[in-house]
Amino acid sequence: MGLVAGGLVVAVGGVLFMAGAETDDGESDDFSADTSGPFFNPSQRDWGEGMCESMASLKALQTDSAKKADTFAGSPDSVASAYLTSASSALEDISRKFAAVDSLTRIPETERLRSSYLREIDRVRPEVRELSDADGLAGLSTREKTGRAERVTSLVAGIKEPSPSWDQLTQEDRWFETAGNSPGCVKVRQAERAKSGPSEPPEPVPPLPPAADGASLGACLDGACEVRVMKPEADIKVGGLTLEVTRDGSKVTVVHSYPSGGAVRVNLSEEGARGTFGRGGDATGTVTVELKGVNRNGAVLRINSSLPPG
Template identity: 30%
Template sequence: MAARTGILVLAVVLGAAGCSASEGDAPATEPPSASAPAPAPPPASPKLELVSWADRLCAATRLFDEKPDRPKASGNPAELPGLPGHGEMIEQLEWASYLNEIPDFTQASIELLDGLGPEPVAGGADLAGGYRSALQRLLPEVAKYRADTGSASADAVGKVAELVAALKTDGPTVSDLRTRDPLFAQAHGAAANCGPQGMFPRPGQGVPTRTSPVPPPQQTSEAPPLPPAADGDNVGACFDGTCEVKILGQTPIPLDDRFRLPGMLLATPEAPSVQFTGAGQPVTGAPGVPVTLLGTITIRVVAVRGQAAVLNFAPA
């Protein structure tokens, strides 16, 4: 009896030890915690070279998307204050300006495309080539309508306007490249000439190339008003070459034949400068930067505010 009791006690002890070992062999474990996803890297920013390339490309292709205003044949052209009877001459001056600007814009656009340099984005060279070939076909077609004030006609203006309206690239468009390449789309948004304030290029002048968006000016105070002009807005007072007038928007200014200009001068203010057309290639004046045309008359820009200016004329 004592022997059986000892055996039973030993079995109980061994069983307990076995249970303890079993529990130790399979300890309870918690499921591994899921690690947080790594933060996404910040989007790449376009290099300055790509922004500059986009800026020049947009200026070179502006004629495809934005058509210069076509002067109209009103049948009742506006007269100049103080100089009645010159409405028809004003109209012809506007026609001549248009007929000469379109070939200039076209030639300058080709020059910009020729000078774009290596493509900074895949497909850039093919895109530029499609625009270039279309402009090269357009140039001789519009250049044959170049005219001075005396020979410009509404018919020629209409034909040139039709040619410009029909202008299409021979390859992919800038919009196609923006859709395909997000980095180029960013560069396009940062380029000044790709926005609404972009400009048409002119032969030999290139375009201002900005490599970052221009921040809006901080308006600490309102711009001062234009100073008074001795002759008010009476541009007819300039006929003898001596006047000081205020102009608003594109304004024809009559000058006597002795100044060797073709009848009238076209002044276009756009702060901070004024462009003068009618004596060959357009020239630009600004406050502190007078211009002399054909060695016969000097124009001093007294002040410019937006699309208004005060001009002072004097014989050279």
């Protein structure tokens, strides 16, 4: 290949783009099928991949520790011993991985992120090593080994993510965004998604029954209505009486407060459940509230009143 006689090489945030380069024989020197695609700076690519692999190893250890935290009690002491050995070994390996990531001093934020992770890991590593020492475990009771394992899970969970975090930096800084899209980082994300498997689909929401008056709560003023309540809290006036309706999941609470003090509260959680309210004192007549249906999005109430007009 001859020398470049013309063309332009542009570096943007550590990513190289080549446009219109020509060789000395006048032909285009095409380094990529897509001329707008990034050419990773090798140090940027290696740094990003090293960080992605190190962070993935730490995340895997923390996830595994969280799953095992409640399994030691009642299990043979071999379960706690095996965890202690594997956790200590994994933490040592993770420390070496972060330490091996090149320090890019020309971009201070890269070193701050890497060294912050390393400090957090090295903060707990000596205690984890001591608690997991095979000689120290010899002769301990099952309860003592369990206590050590539970302590290590707590130490691992306490390893804090730096601030600003990797995710924040990749969203706010073009250099980090590009590093996070290096081939090694993409493979790490693909492996994590494959390991976690497909997410469970959300449970379907059962439909609400129809409401004759729709969502018009004002229809209840004359003493008879069938309305859909969609807000978490709503006041419904029935004649001269006010009902305070609150929805919480699949439960509906209806409260009527008396002017003289005191209140009546009714919880409705099943279709067909009813509550009856009166004005109190010498007033005659009642208001009956029936739950026709409820889901996490709303509730349908049927209200009938024998109260005189308010």
